[in-house]
Amino acid sequence: MTDRDDVPVEPANNPAGAGAAPALDPATEYRPPRNQWWDVWDQFKTHKGALVGAAVFILIVVAVFLGPYLWTIDPTYIDIRAKNQGPSLAHPLGTDQLGRDTLSRMLSGGRVSIAVGLTAMLLSIGIGTLIGVIAGYFRRLDGPLMRLTDLFLALPILPLLLVAVLLFRDMLSAAFGPEGGVFVLIVSLIGITSWMQTARIVRGDVLALKEREFVLAGRSIGTPSRRMITRHILPNVLSPIMVSATLGIATAIITESALSFLGFGFPPDFPTWGRLLFDSVDRMQLYPERVIWPGLAISLTVLSVNYIGDGLRDALDPRIRGR
Amino acid sequence: MFDYANADRLVEVVDLKLHFPVYSGVLRRQTGAVKAVDGVTFEIYEGETLGLVGESGCGKSTCGRAVLRLYEVTDGSITIEGTDIATWSPEELRRVRPKMQMVFQDPQASLNPRMTVSGIIGEPLDEHTSLSKKEKLARIYELMDAVGLNRDFAHRYPHEFSGGQRQRIGIARALALNPRFIVCDEPIAALDVSIQAQVVNLLEDLQKEFGLTYLFISHDLSMVRHIADRVAVMYLGKIVELAPRDPLYNEPKHPYTQALLSAVPEPDPNLEATTQRIILEGDVPSPANPPEGCNFCTRCPRVMEICHRIDPEFREIAPGHYAACHLHYDHDDKNAGETAP
Numbered sequence: 001m002t003d004r005d006d007v008p009v010e011p012a013n014n015p016a017g018a019g020a021a022p023a024l025d026p027a028t029e030y031r032p033p034r035n036q037w038w039d040v041w042d043q044f045k046t047h048k049g050a051l052v053g054a055a056v057f058i059l060i061v062v063a064v065f066l067g068p069y070l071w072t073i074d075p076t077y078i079d080i081r082a083k084n085q086g087p088s089l090a091h092p093l094g095t096d097q098l099g100r101d102t103l104s105r106m107l108s109g110g111r112v113s114i115a116v117g118l119t120a121m122l123l124s125i126g127i128g129t130l131i132g133v134i135a136g137y138f139r140r141l142d143g144p145l146m147r148l149t150d151l152f153l154a155l156p157i158l159p160l161l162l163v164a165v166l167l168f169r170d171m172l173s174a175a176f177g178p179e180g181g182v183f184v185l186i187v188s189l190i191g192i193t194s195w196m197q198t199a200r201i202v203r204g205d206v207l208a209l210k211e212r213e214f215v216l217a218g219r220s221i222g223t224p225s226r227r228m229i230t231r232h233i234l235p236n237v238l239s240p241i242m243v244s245a246t247l248g249i250a251t252a253i254i255t256e257s258a259l260s261f262l263g264f265g266f267p268p269d270f271p272t273w274g275r276l277l278f279d280s281v282d283r284m285q286l287y288p289e290r291v292i293w294p295g296l297a298i299s300l301t302v303l304s305v306n307y308i309g310d311g312l313r314d315a316l317d318p319r320i321r322g323r
Numbered sequence: 324m325f326d327y328a329n330a331d332r333l334v335e336v337v338d339l340k341l342h343f344p345v346y347s348g349v350l351r352r353q354t355g356a357v358k359a360v361d362g363v364t365f366e367i368y369e370g371e372t373l374g375l376v377g378e379s380g381c382g383k384s385t386c387g388r389a390v391l392r393l394y395e396v397t398d399g400s401i402t403i404e405g406t407d408i409a410t411w412s413p414e415e416l417r418r419v420r421p422k423m424q425m426v427f428q429d430p431q432a433s434l435n436p437r438m439t440v441s442g443i444i445g446e447p448l449d450e451h452t453s454l455s456k457k458e459k460l461a462r463i464y465e466l467m468d469a470v471g472l473n474r475d476f477a478h479r480y481p482h483e484f485s486g487g488q489r490q491r492i493g494i495a496r497a498l499a500l501n502p503r504f505i506v507c508d509e510p511i512a513a514l515d516v517s518i519q520a521q522v523v524n525l526l527e528d529l530q531k532e533f534g535l536t537y538l539f540i541s542h543d544l545s546m547v548r549h550i551a552d553r554v555a556v557m558y559l560g561k562i563v564e565l566a567p568r569d570p571l572y573n574e575p576k577h578p579y580t581q582a583l584l585s586a587v588p589e590p591d592p593n594l595e596a597t598t599q600r601i602i603l604e605g606d607v608p609s610p611a612n613p614p615e616g617c618n619f620c621t622r623c624p625r626v627m628e629i630c631h632r633i634d635p636e637f638r639e640i641a642p643g644h645y646a647a648c649h650l651h652y653d654h655d656d657k658n659a660g661e662t663a664p
Binding site for chain 2: 036212213214216217218219220221222223224227231232235236317318319
């Protein structure tokens with residue numbers, strides 16, 4: 001092996017007579033590798049929808065996380081004399097039936113909704129991808145893991161959620177505080193009840209990828225399974241994962257709303273977009289704007305995340321990049 | 324011609340079997356096996372090229388992959404540089420992987436579409452060496468020079484290349500760890516004829532430069548004649564004939580080899596008019612259910628009664644010339660049993 005390590009780097013037939021400078025270090029002679037993430041960014045920039053989506057999403061995130069420091073009205077402050085007001089300078093989005101400021105409720109509600117959506121999505125994508133990749137890659141674990149997935153798919157989700165909330169709410173509230181406890185509970189419940197579709201899609205893709213020759217080439221190099229997965233399998237199943245992720249945010253926000261509506265989520269006076277929506281449904285004909293604001297916020301968030309996901313998926317695929 | 328007297332055996336395969344189990348029924352019991360490789364024996368000398376030819380589905384690719392232990396072998400031994408790796412675990416195999424590499428058939432499918440050329444060629448270096456980033460890049464450039472790729476292409480993706488260039492990337496990856504033995508699994512089958520010559524010449528140049536040993540799998544008999552020192556002919560999971568190149572092409576012993584060679588097109592129209600094609604009747608039997616006796620007895624133009632009963636042994640019938648055929652066993656038997664004129 002060692003006797004062949006000294007193969008000349010430059011072809012030996014390059015005499016100095018050609019006026020060439022003495023051979024440089026080959027690594028400096030040619031342009032160094034450009035960081036691949038610049039290519040991804042370049043492609044992302046060409047996707048107009050993704051750029052707009054990213055701008056809207058960043059705007060929403062900045063608004064809900066910094067907004068409450070600028071718009072300092074307490075979202076739970078009840079001013080019964082100012083109830084059911086229309087838009088005014090004091091209350092730009094009006095007030096609700098208890099006289100609470102809708103703008104400040106929207107801002108602090110968005111904080112929880114986006115946090116729940118993102119965290120639950122990450123959790124569900126994480127579990128789904130892990131189970132899907134393991135089931136697809138290791139034939140021996142395929143059967144047990146897919147039966148587990150079937151089991152979760154067959155569980156009636158709503159009763160399960162209700163039982164879990166009853167069982168664990170007090171325990172988690174003691175550990176993380178009343179709101180933190182409910183947050184952890186809801187995020188983990190949504191996470192562990194929505195990973196199954198991702199797992200199935202990922203498993204199918206992994207099964208197909210595993211038979212491709214580049215995986216065999218990796219095996220002939222001696223790449224161990226864990227790096228085979230991170231280097232060859234995961235980058236190639238990114239597209240379906242991205243799609244699941246963007247859809248997952250929407251589902252998580254809506255599931256949280258449903259739970260709040262049933263009274264099993266956050267406490268009634270604690271604003272989230274879902275809670276605002278459901279509170280306003282009763283008086284929808286009188287005050288339609290109170291349904292429109294949280295509905296618009298949820299739709300905009302979901303739509304912008306979808307566009308970001310679409311742009312990212314294209315930007316991460318080298319075959320589409322540069323077209 | 325290759326000097327066998329002074330050459331060492333680099334690879335020795337003895338009675339290699341690879342059966343894929345077939346499961347059926349409600350209980351998924353094993354009801355049979357596809358005998359993709361069924362008792363193959365050959366050796367490859369250091370520095371030579373062994374051509375492995377046969378029709379589609381005869382098990383030649385499976386055989387090549389089994390030799391590299393990309394599949395779990397059912398039985399037999401694979402000795403590389405004196406160590407039998409047939410039963411090694413993946414972790415043990417990882418240590419010997421640098422010695423033996425593979426060039427794949429489909430250059431499109433064998434390159435990860437999400438990795439750059441430098442990532443693909445650098446993967447073996449990442450796995451088996453601890454080079455710094457700069458040293459690794461230098462080595463990648465060196466390999467790209469060796470296979471005739473422009474260094475500026477290092478940070479492009481496989482889909483931006485032509486078929487021939489992709490195959491060069493695959494060859495550079497196989498060369499990265501200075502292997503001694505490379506299995507070329509139909510490396511030219513997916514390429515244009517004009518590119519085939521380039522790639523084969525590149526393989527030959529690399530062999531001279533680095534002292535490589537090839538197992539060259541192909542169904543292109545003329546190409547094998549060009550590159551191989553010795554040739555093995557496979558039929559239905561078994562090697563039927565193995566001989567140095569010229570004896571095999573000039574006087575093939577096995578009826579199957581004769582039929583195969585008679586199908587090679589002859590460029591000279593005058594000669595072409597006089598060549599006698601041996602047309603084989605029927606289809607290849609299923610490897611899940613091979614015929615009794617000789618595997619070729621269902622289609623052999625010179626089949627004898629004994630062929631249906633006894634599987635012919637693979638034995639040396641002339642110096643260095645091996646064949647598995649009753650025709651060359653025992654002359655009494657041949658004269659007594661031959662049915663075809």
